[in-house]
Amino acid sequence: MARNPRAAARSLDGEMMIMSGRDSTLFTLNKTATTLWQSADGATPLDEIVEKKICAEFEVEPTEALADAETLVRELAGHEILQISETPITPDKPVGEKR
Amino acid sequence: MSLLQEVNEKALARNIPLSVQLDLTYRCNERCVHCYLDHDDHGEMTTAEIKHLLDELADAGVFVLSLSGGEIFLRKDFFEILEYARLQKQFCVKLKTNAIVVREREAARLREIGVESIQISIYSHRAEVHDGITVVPGSLRRSLDAARFLKSQGLRVIFANVLMVQNVQDYQGMRALAEELGVECTLDPTITPMMDGNRSVLSLGIGHETLRQVFRDQALVGEVDEFCAIPALGENSLSALPCSAGHTSCYVSPYGDVFPCVQFPLLTGNVRKQKFLDIWRHSEKMNEVRSIRVKDLTTCTSCTHVGSCTRCPGLAYMEGNMRGPSSQDCEKSFARTGVPSANMLAKKRVAPSLVQIRALPTSPIESGGGALA
Numbered sequence: 001m002a003r004n005p006r007a008a009a010r011s012l013d014g015e016m017m018i019m020s021g022r023d024s025t026l027f028t029l030n031k032t033a034t035t036l037w038q039s040a041d042g043a044t045p046l047d048e049i050v051e052k053k054i055c056a057e058f059e060v061e062p063t064e065a066l067a068d069a070e071t072l073v074r075e076l077a078g079h080e081i082l083q084i085s086e087t088p089i090t091p092d093k094p095v096g097e098k099r
Numbered sequence: 100m101s102l103l104q105e106v107n108e109k110a111l112a113r114n115i116p117l118s119v120q121l122d123l124t125y126r127c128n129e130r131c132v133h134c135y136l137d138h139d140d141h142g143e144m145t146t147a148e149i150k151h152l153l154d155e156l157a158d159a160g161v162f163v164l165s166l167s168g169g170e171i172f173l174r175k176d177f178f179e180i181l182e183y184a185r186l187q188k189q190f191c192v193k194l195k196t197n198a199i200v201v202r203e204r205e206a207a208r209l210r211e212i213g214v215e216s217i218q219i220s221i222y223s224h225r226a227e228v229h230d231g232i233t234v235v236p237g238s239l240r241r242s243l244d245a246a247r248f249l250k251s252q253g254l255r256v257i258f259a260n261v262l263m264v265q266n267v268q269d270y271q272g273m274r275a276l277a278e279e280l281g282v283e284c285t286l287d288p289t290i291t292p293m294m295d296g297n298r299s300v301l302s303l304g305i306g307h308e309t310l311r312q313v314f315r316d317q318a319l320v321g322e323v324d325e326f327c328a329i330p331a332l333g334e335n336s337l338s339a340l341p342c343s344a345g346h347t348s349c350y351v352s353p354y355g356d357v358f359p360c361v362q363f364p365l366l367t368g369n370v371r372k373q374k375f376l377d378i379w380r381h382s383e384k385m386n387e388v389r390s391i392r393v394k395d396l397t398t399c400t401s402c403t404h405v406g407s408c409t410r411c412p413g414l415a416y417m418e419g420n421m422r423g424p425s426s427q428d429c430e431k432s433f434a435r436t437g438v439p440s441a442n443m444l445a446k447k448r449v450a451p452s453l454v455q456i457r458a459l460p461t462s463p464i465e466s467g468g469g470a471l472a
Contacts, residue, residue, distance in 0.1 A: 005185075005186050005213075008162065008185075008191035008192070008215070010157070010160060010161070010162040010189065010190075012106065012109055012110065012162075013109060013113055017106055019162075019191045019215065024215050024216075024255070026102055026103060026106070028102060028106065
């Protein structure tokens, strides 16, 4: 999971505001979703982010947190704010590009 | 409240400059008759200086970055700057350009990098009128070709049209052309005085009667009666901010000078000498602009239009008082509603008439019979 470089993003008082590169829709993320966004480095799997960042920081039950995170990630990927892939995503190997 | 308003409120409360216009150059390949700029290069910021500024702007919380000029594509490092702003610093970037150098290759590159919108200055659908304003033969054809290239890349294009005596008769044709091309179109009847204070370009303004007619064009304004009505004074009208300049937005010139707005030439600092955030937070002038509320305005507080006026503090400043009225906006309020502003009434009271008419004397022989003094 990686941040889509085509999205515009800025932290406003600890919460991310993000504009989709596809249709300029503006989103603001709450603190949990912001942590998820900031951890989306293209290498760390979602379950690891949830376990190490979300559960540790926000005191939520892991199974429930992972389910919520998966829903959110799918939604953000639908708006081309996040990229998701079964394999690591790097700037020189974006999603969908075959090498 | 919309999400955008919420974000604005939050930025305002935390003194964050949410949007900044950065002019990359004042050089231009057109010579528009109404332009307020000095097109000579007096020492533009280098690529490194601009990248450093972008770092500072991102750290300060700036989200929307409008790159403008002059003509932005005249900078050889334009794409390097744009890539840095978008891909390294994640700004939401809007471009303002005449686009006459944009061809398929540039349009494809813009699509690759990703920009929120590209605003192109188009003054008429007729070449003889548009090219007459830009003083560049063939400029309309080239700008329209560029708009097509950009549209074909799926980019959002906006035509920006300044209404002047030269082109006011063409705005409907312009809008039809925009619709045909699938692009948005904005109209602005405001002419900005030259940066050196010269106000002669204001003579290009369309005048009261024409503006009155424009404001009654249903295709433009929607419900005419509603648009032209004077809204009741809202509960918070007098404590409202005059505009976003200096509150959540500001302007940086190609030389690093920082102003509250591109149309508000009150120098508050220079990013070559100071940190941007220090200017934004601590400049006395910026803080003075920031301190002004509608209730602090001279003349305007007693005006019928105070709750709905589009008063520009920058234009007021250029008239001599940032707390005073902006005559162009008084004219707009008058043309829209038919009710003169407090400023217009005050000027009328003090202005001596050129021709004073008095009653004929009872005995023409005694007075010499003159009616005009």
